[in-house]
Amino acid sequence: MPELVFFSGTMDCGKSTLALQIEHNRSARGLQGMIFTRNDRAGEGLLSSRLGLVTEAVEADEDFDFHLHLVRHLTAGGRSDYVIADEAQFLSPEQVDQLARIVDDLGIDVYAFGITTDFRTKLFPGSQRLMELADRIEVLQVEALCWCGARATHNARTVGGRMVVEGAQVVVGDIGGRGGPAAEIGYEVLCRRHHRRRLTAVTAGAATLSPDVLPVDAVAGPPPPGPVPGGVNGSAPANGSAPVNGSVPAPEGVRGPGGSPT
Numbered sequence: 458m459p460e461l462v463f464f465s466g467t468m469d470c471g472k473s474t475l476a477l478q479i480e481h482n483r484s485a486r487g488l489q490g491m492i493f494t495r496n497d498r499a500g501e502g503l504l505s506s507r508l509g510l511v512t513e514a515v516e517a518d519e520d521f522d523f524h525l526h527l528v529r530h531l532t533a534g535g536r537s538d539y540v541i542a543d544e545a546q547f548l549s550p551e552q553v554d555q556l557a558r559i560v561d562d563l564g565i566d567v568y569a570f571g572i573t574t575d576f577r578t579k580l581f582p583g584s585q586r587l588m589e590l591a592d593r594i595e596v597l598q599v600e601a602l603c604w605c606g607a608r609a610t611h612n613a614r615t616v617g618g619r620m621v622v623e624g625a626q627v628v629v630g631d632i633g634g635r636g637g638p639a640a641e642i643g644y645e646v647l648c649r650r651h652h653r654r655r656l657t658a659v660t661a662g663a664a665t666l667s668p669d670v671l672p673v674d675a676v677a678g679p680p681p682p683g684p685v686p687g688g689v690n691g692s693a694p695a696n697g698s699a700p701v702n703g704s705v706p707a708p709e710g711v712r713g714p715g716g717s718p719t
């Protein structure tokens with residue numbers, strides 16, 4: 458029975474690596490797949506893993522119709538035994554419906570890979586639709602870790618290593634940016650506890666966590682506007698909250714949806 462499977466997890470948990478492994482194992486047995494991606498960090502029309510593997514893929518932009526593409530391919534005498542869709546969080550709900558149609562109407566397995574939530578812990582529309590429609594949701598077993606050693610469950614966006622909570626939902630980027638230039642945007646995976654406190658590896662270097670700290674929301678209002686007191690190595694509030702400015706805009710040159718600067 459063909460399936461729509463959603464392989465999900467945080468950033469950097471091995472989703473693209475698994476996509477490449479599935480592709481490798483199936484093609485090694487003579488099966489032919491169609492590989493799609495959108496906004497991969499390595500560039501247009503590529504599916505890349507941090508392990509260094511990369512393969513060509515069809516870039517599925519916002520106007521792309523997956524079902525139509527498959528129908529045209531098959532009608533022209535092409536073959537497709539399975540479909541891989543990486544960075545599936547960026548797809549529209551309609552495009553996820555097209556993936557489901559490929560499974561139901563064309564009888565082809567579809568393996569979609571993506572993060573579920575954005576830097577504000579909100580579901581991406583594509584991921585939400587995948588969770589609604591998928592036959593199976595597989596959470597990747599190679600878990601990424603928060604700087605504290607706990608399992609990382611959330612994705613933080615950082616600027617110069619400090620977590621930000623404002624900006625466009627889609628900003629293509631990589632983990633890192635830790636301690637880099639103040640304007641450098643990056644991502645960091647955190648456990649929920651530290652995501653809630655906006656405590657990244659950089660800001661944790663300035664704060665000592667105590668197990669009996671009060672919930673940050675109970676003792677502190679929203680972070681004050683203006684520059685961060687103390688700088689990267691400055692002292693943090695005693696309640697363990699991160700001394701961040703939560704409204705740092707994305708710097709120029711960062712790619713937004715469709716490659717446009719944000």
Ligand SMILES: Nc1ncnc2c1ncn2[C@@H]1O[C@H](COP(=O)(O)OP(=O)(O)O)[C@@H](O)[C@H]1O
Pocket residue numbers: 466467468469470471472473474475505506507508599601
């Ligand atoms: N130098 C390395 N040595 C071993 N494993 C690595 C190395 N760099 C990255 N990885 C592995 O690759 C994973 C990230 O794989 P990737 O497919 O790029 O993640 P995702 O697509 O989920 O963002 C990391 O969790 C880690 O397990």
Ligand SMILES: Cc1cn([C@H]2C[C@H](O)[C@@H](COP(=O)(O)O)O2)c(=O)[nH]c1=O
Pocket residue numbers: 467468469472473496497498571572574575576577612613614626627628629630631644
């Ligand atoms: C959290 C978050 C991430 N993104 C972007 C950053 C990367 O380009 C991809 C995730 O890729 P990965 O292979 O899973 O590491 O998504 C974003 O645009 N918005 C966000 O909130």
